[in-house]
Amino acid sequence: MTEGLSVAEERIESALLLRLKGDLSRDSEGQLLRKYDWERALDGKLQYVVLDLSEIEYINSGGMAVLIRLTRQGRKGGVHAFAFGVSPHYQKLFRMVGLTETLMIYDDEDAVFQRIEALRDSCGEL
Amino acid sequence: MALKTEMPLTFGSLFRKLLLYYSLALLLGDAVIILGNVLVAKSRGLYLVFSSSFILGGSFVMLIVLLSYSFIRLKSLRLAFQPDFEERERRKLFARLLTFPYEIYWGIGVFAIVLMIAFHVGDAIFRQLSWSSLDAVFWKGLLGSIMKEMSIAITVGVLIFTFLRRLFRNFLRQLPLIDPSDVGKSTVLNPLLLTIVSTFAIALLYLQDLNAQAEWEGVPPDSGAMAIFSLFYFALGLAVLSMSATTFRDELRDLIEGLKGLADRGRRLRSPMPVLARDETGELAVAFNSLQEKIAMEYEELEQELQLALKVQQKLLPASEHSFGRYEVAAVCRPHREVGGDLFDVAPLDGGRRFAFIIGDVSGKGVPAALIMSAVMVLFRSEIRLGGGPGEVLTRLNRQLCGTIRDNAMVTIGIGIIDTDSHELRYASGGHMSPYLVRGESATMLSCSSLPLGLEDEVTYEEFCLTLAENDVFVTYTDGMIESIGEGEGFALFESMLMPPGGQELLIAHAERMVERCGASTGSRADDRTLLMVSRRPEAAAECVWEMKSRPGNEKAIVGQVAEWAVEAGLPAARADDLRSALAEASINAMEHGNGYDPEAKVVVEACRNGIRRIVIRVHDGGRGFAVPLPDRESMSDGGSEPDVPRGYGLRMIEELCDEWRLGNGAAGFYVELIFETRGEMA
Numbered sequence: 102m103t104e105g106l107s108v109a110e111e112r113i114e115s116a117l118l119l120r121l122k123g124d125l126s127r128d129s130e131g132q133l134l135r136k137y138d139w140e141r142a143l144d145g146k147l148q149y150v151v152l153d154l155s156e157i158e159y160i161n162s163g164g165m166a167v168l169i170r171l172t173r174q175g176r177k178g179g180v181h182a183f184a185f186g187v188s189p190h191y192q193k194l195f196r197m198v199g200l201t202e203t204l205m206i207y208d209d210e211d212a213v214f215q216r217i218e219a220l221r222d223s224c225g226e227l
Numbered sequence: 228m229a230l231k232t233e234m235p236l237t238f239g240s241l242f243r244k245l246l247l248y249y250s251l252a253l254l255l256g257d258a259v260i261i262l263g264n265v266l267v268a269k270s271r272g273l274y275l276v277f278s279s280s281f282i283l284g285g286s287f288v289m290l291i292v293l294l295s296y297s298f299i300r301l302k303s304l305r306l307a308f309q310p311d312f313e314e315r316e317r318r319k320l321f322a323r324l325l326t327f328p329y330e331i332y333w334g335i336g337v338f339a340i341v342l343m344i345a346f347h348v349g350d351a352i353f354r355q356l357s358w359s360s361l362d363a364v365f366w367k368g369l370l371g372s373i374m375k376e377m378s379i380a381i382t383v384g385v386l387i388f389t390f391l392r393r394l395f396r397n398f399l400r401q402l403p404l405i406d407p408s409d410v411g412k413s414t415v416l417n418p419l420l421l422t423i424v425s426t427f428a429i430a431l432l433y434l435q436d437l438n439a440q441a442e443w444e445g446v447p448p449d450s451g452a453m454a455i456f457s458l459f460y461f462a463l464g465l466a467v468l469s470m471s472a473t474t475f476r477d478e479l480r481d482l483i484e485g486l487k488g489l490a491d492r493g494r495r496l497r498s499p500m501p502v503l504a505r506d507e508t509g510e511l512a513v514a515f516n517s518l519q520e521k522i523a524m525e526y527e528e529l530e531q532e533l534q535l536a537l538k539v540q541q542k543l544l545p546a547s548e549h550s551f552g553r554y555e556v557a558a559v560c561r562p563h564r565e566v567g568g569d570l571f572d573v574a575p576l577d578g579g580r581r582f583a584f585i586i587g588d589v590s591g592k593g594v595p596a597a598l599i600m601s602a603v604m605v606l607f608r609s610e611i612r613l614g615g616g617p618g619e620v621l622t623r624l625n626r627q628l629c630g631t632i633r634d635n636a637m638v639t640i641g642i643g644i645i646d647t648d649s650h651e652l653r654y655a656s657g658g659h660m661s662p663y664l665v666r667g668e669s670a671t672m673l674s675c676s677s678l679p680l681g682l683e684d685e686v687t688y689e690e691f692c693l694t695l696a697e698n699d700v701f702v703t704y705t706d707g708m709i710e711s712i713g714e715g716e717g718f719a720l721f722e723s724m725l726m727p728p729g730g731q732e733l734l735i736a737h738a739e740r741m742v743e744r745c746g747a748s749t750g751s752r753a754d755d756r757t758l759l760m761v762s763r764r765p766e767a768a769a770e771c772v773w774e775m776k777s778r779p780g781n782e783k784a785i786v787g788q789v790a791e792w793a794v795e796a797g798l799p800a801a802r803a804d805d806l807r808s809a810l811a812e813a814s815i816n817a818m819e820h821g822n823g824y825d826p827e828a829k830v831v832v833e834a835c836r837n838g839i840r841r842i843v844i845r846v847h848d849g850g851r852g853f854a855v856p857l858p859d860r861e862s863m864s865d866g867g868s869e870p871d872v873p874r875g876y877g878l879r880m881i882e883e884l885c886d887e888w889r890l891g892n893g894a895a896g897f898y899v900e901l902i903f904e905t906r907g908e909m910a
Contacts, residue, residue: 126779159783161811162876190804197883198876 108132116149116217118210122156127163133171142178149217150175153210155186165198172203181205181220183213238305241398242298248390249293253286256383259459263375266452277353278346285342292338293331293387300327304398324399325413325505328391332384332421339380343373371436378432382463385425389470392418396474400501415475415506422471426464433460478508485515489522533594537562540597543604548735549573550841550887550902551582552647553697553766557735558586558759559742561707567755568596569705570604574611579889580647583611583620586659586759587640588705590679599632603640617642617655618690621680625657629684637679641703643761645695650763652701655690660709663725664693665700670725697765700725700734707754708745721745733840734762767843769833770796775814777822777830777848782814785832792834793842797905806844806903809884812877813846813899821848821897837902841886844901 106129111118119133137143139150152168172182185207187195195201207213261279303320306312347369356365437453485500499519500512540562549556558571568589575582585607589596603624610623620642628638641659645652654662658679661672673693678686695701702725709721724741738758746756771792775781786807794803814830822828831847881888887902 124780124783128779159811161782161808161815162880163779163815165876188804190808194808194880197880 106132113214115147116151116214117143117147118151118153120153120156124159124161125154125157125164125167126159126161127167129164129167133167134174138178139171139174139180140178142175142180147178147180149181149183149220151210151213151217152182152184152204153186154184154191157186157191160191160194162198165194165200168195168204169198169200172200176203181217183207183216185209185213241301241304241394242294244394245297245391246290246294248387248394249290252383252386252390253290255386256379257282257286259379259382260376263456274353278350281346281349285346289335289338289342293334296334297327297331300330321399321502322505324395327395328388328418329421331391332388335384335387336380339376339383343376343380346376347372367442371438374432375436378429378436378460381425381429381432382460385422385429385467386463388418389422389467393470393474396478396503399503412510413504413506415504415508417506418471419468419475422468426460426467430457430460430464475508478503478512482508482511482515485519489519536594536597540567540601543601544571545573547738549582551575551579551645552889553764553837554582554645554647555734555762555764556582556584556759557733557738557762558584558757559735559738560755560757561742562755563592563707568592568600569707569755569757570600571757571759572604572607574608576611576644579887581644582647583617583642583644584703584759584761585611585640585642586703586705586757587638588659588707588755588757590637592755595636599636599638602631603628603638607642611642616653616690617644618653618688621655621657621688622686625680625686625688626684628681632681637681639679639705643701643703645761650695651692652695652761653690653692654701655688657686657688660704660706662704663702663722665702665725666696666698668726670702670722695763697763699763701761703759705755705757707756708742708758710746710754716745734760764837767835767837769835769845771834773832773834774829775832776826777818777824777828778826779815779818779824782811782818782830785814786810789832789834789844793844793903796834796836796842797840798842798903799905802903805884806901809881809888809901810844810846812880813844813901816877816899817846817848840905842903842905844903845898846901847896847898849896 106121106123106125109120109122111120142148150171175182182204183206184204186209187206192201192206195204195206205216207216260282264275264278300323303316303323307317307320433456434453437449437456441447441449482500499516502509502512502516544560545558547558556573558573560567560569560571562569568591570587570589571585573582573584587600587603589599589603606624606627607620610620610627613620613623615623621640624640632638638657639659640657641654641662642656643652643654643662654673654675656662656675656677658677661674661676663670663672665671673691675689675691677688704721709717721741724744738760742756742758745758746754771789773785773788775785789810790798790803790807793806794800798806810832814832817830818824818828822830828849833845833847835843835845837843881899881901885901886904889900889902891898891900
């Protein structure tokens with residue numbers, strides 16, 4: 102049995118940081134898709150979603166499908182998706198299924214938020 | 228004749244030789260004068276001591292002068308072999324070494340005149356002669372004496388001249404090559420004429436002296452002494468002339484050898500010919516070097532083009548190893564020249580359920596054969612996709628080739644198609660060497676005679692069919708493999724090496740070993756050598772079996788265990804994650820599509836080693852199979868046409884992560900087989 106997924110949320114201004122732990126599979130739909138209205142950017146309050154995958158042990162194609170749907174829906178709502186803590190193997194799989202086109206992967210949390218800062222500066226907003 | 232190799236000259240050894248040559252030549256001259264004084268002039272007592280002392284002392288002074296002059300003129304030789312020795316200096320040194328023997332020759336002449344004057348003045352003083360006593364007889368005697376001394380001076384001069392020219396030739400040979408175009412030209416006649424005229428003058432002057440001596444003494448010439456001295460000078464002249472002529476001959480021989488080497492060695496050119504003079508031989512060496520350089524450039528260009536052609540040809544040939552289900556294909560092609568006319572190719576058909584292979588040999592060698600070989604490869608790849616058995620493909624290929632290749636060119640080709648499920652091999656040959664079937668301990672030649680391709684366009688090619696058993700090896704080859712004709716070679720050697728490799732030898736290693744041993748790789752019979760072997764590996768029994776119920780998430784524990792087994796079995800640790808993900812996807816598909824997530828239905832995973840460097844993981848479900856189309860990359864990344872639930876990623880991942888995968892139906896039901904290469908000996 103997979104261990105299931107636990108999600109811890111942190112809100113940092115217009116960014117939502119989701120710290121994921123456990124396994125990512127089709128069962129993760131409820132916690133990652135149904136719980137949030139990504140297409141409406143959580144009622145317009147959200148510009149960035151950051152996924153911390155450093156404590157994810159297992160991702161299968163069902164889990165990848167969930168991530169693909171999350172990032173595609175977010176893009177429709179103007180939400181940029183980032184991830185960090187992804188092992189080289191899963192980075193390879195993400196590229197394989199085209200997930201890297203909608204999910205920007207960075208080495209660590211600092212790198213992600215530096216990028217977000219840069220994006221905010223270039224857009225003239227804080 | 229090989230080029231002469233001389234001991235390397237150094238400045239010190241050069242001067243030791245100069246000292247020896249100068250001393251010997253001067254002593255010889257002294258000996259001739261003193262002997263002449265004793266035997267012919269009958270000098271005795273104090274006068275003999277006086278004259279001999281003067282002669283020896285004069286020679287010693289001349290030796291010192293010669294050595295000093297040589298040192299001053301040749302001191303730059305010390306730097307000649309240093310890397311920073313400038314080209315301009317080297318050219319000056321070259322010119323100096325050419326003119327130095329002439330300088331010494333004329334120098335000796337001038338010095339001898341000075342010595343003669345000094346001697347005869349001293350002689351007059353010694354004999355207390357007054358000016359009034361110098362009558363006609365005295366002057367005639369003095370003239371004869373001067374003639375004799377001049378002849379000896381010329382003897383010494385020409386000897387040293389000849390020695391020096393030989394010595395400097397060796398030195399010039401060791402100097403790095405220069406372009407001597409701005410060094411004054413000379414002719415080979417100069418040293419020869421100098422030697423001939425000198426020896427002639429020596430003989431004439433000395434005989435004249437003997438006559439003058441006789442006339443002065445009022446007696447007939449001493450015929451015995453004349454004979455002895457004539458003979459001596461004749462021998463001396465001959466020796467000196469021979470040395471000059473030999474030097475000239477050696478230079479010509481070197482050039483002739485160089486030209487022969489140029490013709491024999493082909494593109495492997497020898498080092499440049501040393502330029503040892505500015506006469507005709509030097510000009511010949513310069514012309515030879517220029518020709519050699521031009522040929523080298525032409526060859527270099529040709530070599531580069533051939534290397535490029537080889538790269539293109541190598542890219543046309545497929546990889547040496549292939550596997551299709553239980554079948555392994557190993558092929559080795561060794562062109563005799565940079566490019567060759569042998570070819571092989573392997574093509575999967577029906578998604579790998581069947582595969583085709585071709586082996587061929589274009590008549591002729593080199594670039595023309597390689598061009599036809601390339602055309603055949605391209606034609607095969609297009610024709611094999613159009614379907615039909617190997618006989619039909621050969622027939623179509625032949626029609627295409629007849630309209631393409633010119634007269635006298637032909638191609639022998641063997642084509643086989645193997646069905647990996649039924650293990651049926653269909654093979655057709657167009658004039659190609661008969662293949663072998665190796666089964667157990669015997670190798671059987673399978674005759675299938677027919678006409679090579681490219682000769683007649685209306686030929687229909689027949690095929691034969693056989694069923695391959697486990698461990699069978701089907702062997703095709705080109706004639707270069709059996710063309711060595713020594714005892715125990717040719718077919719005998721080829722057949723003796725066909726038996727299946729013992730132990731755990733890889734099929735490709737077996738093929739490479741055979742290509743190395745069989746066939747002549749050198750000499751006039753050398754030819755391109757190609758060998759293609761197809762082996763049916765036995766069905767491997769499962770070594771480990773795992774079971775799981777069809778409940779999402781159950782796969783996670785199993786994939787970890789299978790990955791551990793696989794790494795122990797030889798899978799590189801870096802690929803363990805690939806295996807985990809691919810197996811997880813195959814298991815999920817089995818649970819979902821095969822068993823409909825029926826919690827009681829099981830998914831069975833079997834693992835085994837197949838061959839000696841492949842791992843096969845087989846995932847069984849209880850169903851009859853399923854068909855999930857692979858999504859293409861565009862649809863996977865297409866944000867505009869997003870399906871509600873993206874599907875098909877599992878199979879896409881399986882395809883990307885495994886070295887090979889296939890679907891099948893076995894006794895235990897439908898299965899997905901995942902194959903990983905271990906690329907090495909298994910544990």
